[in-house]
Amino acid sequence: MTVNVGGQLITIPSSNTELITLYDILELDSESSIKEVEHQGDYGLNVGDYVLLQAGSSTPAEYKINVVEISRRPKSTGEIAVPRFVNAGSDRVTEHAGPIVNGVNLSDDEVDRQLVQLHRAKMDVEMDFNVEYISASGYDGDAIIDRGFKAVFPENWTVEVLSPSYLTVTDGHIVTFGRDVVIRPNAPFKAAIRITAMDFENLPAGQGLYAPGHFKVNSDIVSEGTVSLLSSASFPVGATADLSLRTSVEISKADILEVTGVVNPEINVSSTSFEITDIPEFLDDYSNRLDILNPRINFVVTNNSPLTLDVDGVLTAYKSGKEPVDCPIGAPYGTGAITVPPMSTTAFVISREPVPSNEYVNIVVSGLGDIISTIPDEIVFDNVNCTARQVPVTFELGTNNTFNAIYDAIIPLAFGSEMELHYTHEDDGWDSDLEKYNFDTVEISIDAVNSVPLFMVPTVTALGINSVDVEIEGTVAAGTLDAPSTSPLKITLRSKGSSLEGLDGIAIDFQATAKNPVTGQAMTGVNLNAAQALKLDNITIRIIGGITIDLND
Numbered sequence: 028m029t030v031n032v033g034g035q036l037i038t039i040p041s042s043n044t045e046l047i048t049l050y051d052i053l054e055l056d057s058e059s060s061i062k063e064v065e066h067q068g069d070y071g072l073n074v075g076d077y078v079l080l081q082a083g084s085s086t087p088a089e090y091k092i093n094v095v096e097i098s099r100r101p102k103s104t105g106e107i108a109v110p111r112f113v114n115a116g117s118d119r120v121t122e123h124a125g126p127i128v129n130g131v132n133l134s135d136d137e138v139d140r141q142l143v144q145l146h147r148a149k150m151d152v153e154m155d156f157n158v159e160y161i162s163a164s165g166y167d168g169d170a171i172i173d174r175g176f177k178a179v180f181p182e183n184w185t186v187e188v189l190s191p192s193y194l195t196v197t198d199g200h201i202v203t204f205g206r207d208v209v210i211r212p213n214a215p216f217k218a219a220i221r222i223t224a225m226d227f228e229n230l231p232a233g234q235g236l237y238a239p240g241h242f243k244v245n246s247d248i249v250s251e252g253t254v255s256l257l258s259s260a261s262f263p264v265g266a267t268a269d270l271s272l273r274t275s276v277e278i279s280k281a282d283i284l285e286v287t288g289v290v291n292p293e294i295n296v297s298s299t300s301f302e303i304t305d306i307p308e309f310l311d312d313y314s315n316r317l318d319i320l321n322p323r324i325n326f327v328v329t330n331n332s333p334l335t336l337d338v339d340g341v342l343t344a345y346k347s348g349k350e351p352v353d354c355p356i357g358a359p360y361g362t363g364a365i366t367v368p369p370m371s372t373t374a375f376v377i378s379r380e381p382v383p384s385n386e387y388v389n390i391v392v393s394g395l396g397d398i399i400s401t402i403p404d405e406i407v408f409d410n411v412n413c414t415a416r417q418v419p420v421t422f423e424l425g426t427n428n429t430f431n432a433i434y435d436a437i438i439p440l441a442f443g444s445e446m447e448l449h450y451t452h453e454d455d456g457w458d459s460d461l462e463k464y465n466f467d468t469v470e471i472s473i474d475a476v477n478s479v480p481l482f483m484v485p486t487v488t489a490l491g492i493n494s495v496d497v498e499i500e501g502t503v504a505a506g507t508l509d510a511p512s513t514s515p516l517k518i519t520l521r522s523k524g525s526s527l528e529g530l531d532g533i534a535i536d537f538q539a540t541a542k543n544p545v546t547g548q549a550m551t552g553v554n555l556n557a558a559q560a561l562k563l564d565n566i567t568i569r570i571i572g573g574i575t576i577d578l579n580d
Contacts, residue, residue: 043564044454049077049479050557052309052450059305061440063557070437071382076554079402083326083434085299088413090292092141094425095283097242103129105250106161106273112256114266119258121173124272125251133281134243138236141292145227145236146419149285152222153189154278156202159215160254166268168261169209172216176204176252178274183226184246189219204252222281236288250274287421290334291414294430298409301436306402309450313348318443318541319399320552324377324408325387325435330367332428333420338365340411344398354398356390357412363390367430369420399438406436444549446481446541454563455490455532467527468571471518475503476562478511480553481539483561487518491531494523503537505550508558537561 055061064076072078105127112120133152156178160170180186180200188194193205202220210216225244227235234243254272256262310317330336339357356377358364367373374387379395398406413430477483483503489495498519506512520527542549 042566044452044562044566046560046562047452048558048560049555053077053307053557055307056305059307060303061306061310070439072439072554073556075557077440077556078554079303079399079436079438079440081301081303081406081436083299083301083408083436085432085434086297087429087431088294088296089427089429090294091427092139092290092292092422092424095135095138095142095242097133097135097281097283098137099132099134100278100281101132102275102277103131103248104273104275105129106271108163109160109254109270109272112166112262112268112270114256114258114262114264116264117258119255120262121253121255123252124254125249127250127272127274129248129250129274129276131244131246131248131276131278133278136241138240138242140240141290142236142286142288143239143291143417144289144419145242145286147224147226147228147287148283149224150222151280151282151284152278153280154220154222154276156218156220156248157215157275157277158250159210159273159275160212161271161273162212162268163271164267164269166256166261166270167212168259169211169257170270171255171257172204172208172210173253173255174204174206176208176250176254178202178248178250180222180248181246183229184222185224187221187223189221191218194218207255248274248276283424285421285423288419289417290420290422291417292334292428294336294413294415296338296340296411296413296430296432298407298411299432299434300408301406301434303403303405309448311402312449313401315402315448316400316445317402317448318446319379319396319438320441320443321378321380321382322395322399322436322438323382324395325374325437326377327372327374327433328367329372329429329431330369332430333369333422334428335369335416335418335420336367336413336430337416338367338411338413340408342395342398343407343409344401344403345405345407346401346403349401352398352400352403354392354394356392359412362392365390366416396443408434439554441552441554442481442541443551444541446539448481448539449536450483450539451534451536452561452563453490453532453534454566467522469520469527469530470569470571471516471520471533472565472567472569473516473518474564475514475516476511476564477503477506477514477560478508479539479555479559479561480505480507480550481541482543482550483537483539484544485516485518486536486538487520488534488536489520489527489530489532490534492522492527492529495527495530496521496523502544503561505541505543507553508556513564 060081061079064072107127109124110122185199195203195205342354344352376387377390482505487497500517503514504512
């Protein structure tokens with residue numbers, strides 16, 4: 028029951044595979060970072076296009092410069108002798124008093140070094156301003172500080188009166204008595220004064236914020252006006268009185284609340300990570316080079332401070348078993364500068380190629396594709412420097428400011444000319460048809476119909492048998508959904524032994540590239556889409572050579 032059949036060949040009727048779509052190949056899990064575009068125009072793509080989407084996990088950076096509490100504020104006393112009062116018979120004797128000088132000295136050597144320059148400042152300097160008289164002749168009656176008596180504060184200060192209400196302020200720094208005020212021994216006149224602002228522009232050298240951490244202001248308050256004594260039992264006609272007028276300034280607090288100048292706050296921006304999950308096996312292969320045409324990192328920064336901020340950092344891709352890949356970004360690294368305007372919410376797009384728009388600031392970084400050449404497990408934006416532009420601003424002290432960035436990685440799966448990846452397809456089960464045959468050569472003809480925008484060079488392995496020589500003729504041309512390509516392939520399997528008995532099928536490993544392997548011309552910029560497919564059509568198997576058929580079974 029064994030028959031030997033001679034002749035050159037037997038042809039098995041042609042067949043084909045089902046349409047092998049990218050949707051079937053990828054088999055995306057709902058948790059995968061790779062998504063299908065659901066709405067036309069999202070991310071500038073078509074429905075069904077694949078895009079790697081991953082939100083970054085980040086923490087807002089809060090920072091502030093504390094209110095400066097000036098530690099040294101010594102009490103100041105000034106005194107001047109008033110010309111002798113002589114009661115020659117009038118009801119009121121008036122003499123001029125002044126000028127009386129009170130030196131005001133404020134200093135601190137531990138000012139926050141985040142303050143770099145001071146031009147002006149809002150202040151909260153609270154002081155008691157007292158006026159009393161001292162008698163050298165035993166006079167112990169009333170003295171009158173006449174209406175119009177003035178205390179002239181420095182021109183670069185802004186003054187307000189807390190009490191009493193009859194004191195008025197003119198020109199922002201001159202305090203004037205609006206009525207006569209009686210003072211008695213051991214009962215001086217008291218006023219509560221607040222300094223609300225100081226200008227430091229024209230101070231002498233060594234004053235203001237004269238060195239990092241060191242603050243000093245030395246200024247004078249000059250008081251002047253007339254003082255009167257009324258004729259009375261304490262000051263009868265013919266009496267004289269020798270008085271000195273004394274003023275004192277005692278400062279209970281001296282705080283700097285807001286500065287106009289240059290500040291350099293410490294802004295600690297934490298790292299941001301993008302964890303990339305559930306990537307299909309054939310895209311995740313270590314040997315792939317995914318020359319992604321234009322990956323993008325989008326981030327929206329909210330800066331609620333008056334500072335212009337300059338930001339730079341390093342994007343690093345981490346993948347198990349591979350060295351980390353760095354991509355520095357920012358002006359110090361020679362890329363476009365990331366500059367965040369004050370009091371703003373600003374959208375940025377970091378991209379490999381320009382994506383200009385009026386809606387965001389585009390930072391072009393040519394090396395961005397390097398971090399995605401093999402799809403990493405995680406991308407981290409780290410070593411972030413966020414510094415204030417060193418120009419004068421008005422900055423409130425003691426208030427929390429926030430730098431908050433919301434990051435998204437948006438990576439359309441469209442490739443550049445250097446893209447390389449691998450995909451393997453198995454066609455098996457042949458042994459059930461050929462198990463009765465004993466032959467030594469098989470020729471397989473295939474029409475590969477391709478709408479995937481990649482050129483494919485196949486490598487074939489026989490399934491179920493080892494001692495086989497394989498020859499392949501042809502490559503698979505790139506195609507598109509609108510214009511699929513059809514490429515003939517011829518595969519010849521020759522036994523190195525006596526026969527190909529046990530041949531169960533073939534595994535075809537496609538090495539896919541964006542470049543035509545013959546011409547070197549590249550198809551770039553066409554996004555992978557769920558509907559793109561490879562179909563192996565008109566598969567014809569020709570068995571060549573002598574065949575032995577065992578009909579005993």
